[in-house]
Amino acid sequence: MDMSDLPVPCTPREISQLVQRDRVHGSIYTSQAIFEMEMRHIFHRTWLCVGHASEIPEPGAYRTTRLGTQSVIMARGSDGEVRVLMNRCRHRGVALTETETGCVRRFTCPYHGWVYDTTGELKLVPDADAYGRGFDLSAYGLTPAPRVAQYRGFVFASLSPEGESLDEHLGxxxxxxxxxxxxxxxxxxxxxxxxxxxxxxxxxxxxxxxxxxxxxxxxxxxxxxxxxxxxxxxxxxxxxxxxxxxxxxxxxxxxxxxxxxxxxxxxxxxxxxxxxxxxxxxxxxxxxxxxxxxxxxxxxxxxxxxxxxxxxxxxxxxxxxxxxxxxxxxxxxxxxxxxxxxxxxxxxxxxxxxxxxxxxxxxxxxxxxxxxxxxxxxxxxxxxxxxxxxxxxxxxxxxxxxxxxxxxxxxxxxxxxxxxxxxxxxxxxxx
The missing domain is CATH 3.90.380.10 (Naphthalene 1,2-dioxygenase Alpha Subunit; Chain A, domain 1)
Structure with a gap:
């Protein structure tokens, strides 16, 4: 096959042909389709560094960032634990904060006023009775990143629930x-x-x-x-x-x-x-x-x-x-x-x-x-x-x-x- 005529691929296996022993195909840098596959297969699966725990030294301190294309909040909860939470209200999916850094007692959704503790626990829903008697606040806390781990203060997270440990990844x-x-x-x-x-x-x-x-x-x-x-x-x-x-x-x-x-x-x-x-x-x-x-x-x-x-x-x-x-x-x-x-x-x-x-x-x-x-x-x-x-x-x-x-x-x-x-x-x- 004449690799110079290789079309822009559409599957990960075809993409792998674009990396040779001594050269790579330019499309891995220019193709938006390849970029989107990178996000799914690399940035949304492996361990990513979110930041350093010293950035959020006290309960309520947080920094918003992204894992791949997904917005997350690195926060130190009211219990002192560092978490990585999806920056998304469990009601309509609104970003809880667009502020890059800060220190708060609670995260409050600007759309309909749902209130979350800095641990991610849902604390208050205005007029919650309208959701019916079976509505359970504990079931609607902020979604954590599937895996979070630290190495000497460096906070890492993965959007994949399975995979090698952080220790194995860092090697x-x-x-x-x-x-x-x-x-x-x-x-x-x-x-x-x-x-x-x-x-x-x-x-x-x-x-x-x-x-x-x-x-x-x-x-x-x-x-x-x-x-x-x-x-x-x-x-x-x-x-x-x-x-x-x-x-x-x-x-x-x-x-x-x-x-x-x-x-x-x-x-x-x-x-x-x-x-x-x-x-x-x-x-x-x-x-x-x-x-x-x-x-x-x-x-x-x-x-x-x-x-x-x-x-x-x-x-x-x-x-x-x-x-x-x-x-x-x-x-x-x-x-x-x-x-x-x-x-x-x-x-x-x-x-x-x-x-x-x-x-x-x-x-x-x-x-x-x-x-x-x-x-x-x-x-x-x-x-x-x-x-x-x-x-x-x-x-x-x-x-x-x-x-x-x-x-x-x-x-x-x-x-x-x-x-x-x-x-x-x-x-x-x-x-």
Whole structure:
């Protein structure tokens, strides 16, 4: 079969043919029909990160968000438990709240006044007698997401009542999530510092985990940094074929840009440059006391930045929790929550926030470049005379590491192949 003539498919099994060993068909980024299948077979079946429990620290606190295309409320109930509830009144299906965040005693439907406790329990129906003597309020509480689980404060939910456990889903990604958290001497973060939002007319699968692009898309930024201070080690700069840094496919679609090697080579000079800066010495001492010298140094080499993508919608980059919201085949929203560390001097957290603003803010050096290139990518894919997208970089030099992950150089497309391998698997299973 001439794959270049393959029509836009209509079944998950046909869709899986569009992901080849070294290339993918452009329609997986442009077809609205494929997007809708992604929502049904991936976003409405697997585990999705909803947010972090620190966003809702007290009873009644909530954040509205989406699981795939479905609106939900992540709320801390009056009993202190974190729940994920469908944002839908059990009467006529009206969204209970359109406010993104807040703290309430009750959720009240604006249409007919049905009142729910923050646990989801239905508490009051105006003129309930009209529904008959058999009407039972306890049967009409807010519908919870079928499955909800947490990993160290990260709240996940699944719209499918069956499937692998969250522990199975995360697998080796947990070790890198730990690095993001343990950069605090208390092992805890707070995600209430605000949120940076961006929306662009491009597909959700473009977002993040590409070590090939920084020297080109962010050339101005890196040129400025090179003038101020040499970057990298004797093996090359952080994002080049000569770099010791790696790409990793951890399995299950979880991938990362492993920048540990270059940071490790430069760790001594990093410590020297940080010594004496506001808050640093007290922070370093607290880390050593909390974790021991060896573990503290390992965590600080990573600097709390595992640069990992947890399939399909969570990324931990720099100091931020990044959530990906697909809206349509050519529309994506990205929410970036900068986090602060518990148990550290204020100066350390101020530095984290300023660094986030500098590269990821709306008027920053980095994120606007990414949004622009994603939209150009989407425009280019509208040309379908030759619809295939090449993802072969580094394919023949990949290796399997001792931990079982597949590794390539930092510029290899190991990460894209790893994500799409899981995409293909989930689409095939749905057939």
């Amino acid at each position: 080796p990604a947990k070790a890198y999530m730990d690095l993001f958290l343990d950069v605090s001497p208390l092992g805890e973060i707070d995600a209430r510092a605000g949120v940076t939002k961006t929306s662009f007319r491009a597909n959700w699968k473009f977002v993040g985990m590409d070590g090939y692009h920084p020297n080109y898309v962010h050339k101005t930024v890196y040129d400025l940094r090179r003038r101020r201070k040499p970057v990298g080690s004797a093996k090359g700069e952080s994002f080049s074929d000569e770099s010791a840094n790696l790409t990793r496919d951890l399995g299950k679609g979880h991938v990362m840009l492993d920048v540990y090697p270059v940071r490790k080579a430069n760790y001594a000079s990093y410590l020297q440059s940080m010594s004496g800066r506001p808050g640093w010495d007290a922070y370093y001492a607290a880390m050593v006391q909390a974790w021991g010298q060896e573990r503290a140094d390992e965590i600080l080499v990573w600097a709390g930045d595992p640069h990992i993508g947890v399939f399909p919608n969570l990324q931990l980059i720099g100091s931020q929790i990044r959530l990906i919201r697909p809206v349509a085949a050519d529309v994506t929203e990205v929410l970036m929550f900068p986090t602060v560390l518990k148990g550290v001097p204020d100066a350390i957290n101020e530095s984290r926030l300023r660094a986030h603003e500098a590269f990821y803010g709306p008027a920053s050096q980095g994120s606007p470049d990414d949004a622009e290139i994603f939209e150009r990518n989407q425009i280019g894919l509208s040309a379908v005379v030759d619809p295939w997208v090449l993802l072969a970089r580094g394919l023949d030099r990949e290796k399997v590491d001792v931990d079982g992950s597949i590794v390539g150089t930092i510029t290899d497309e190991t990460t894209q192949r790893g994500q799409l391998k899981q995409w293909k698997l989930l689409m095939e299973q749905a057939a």
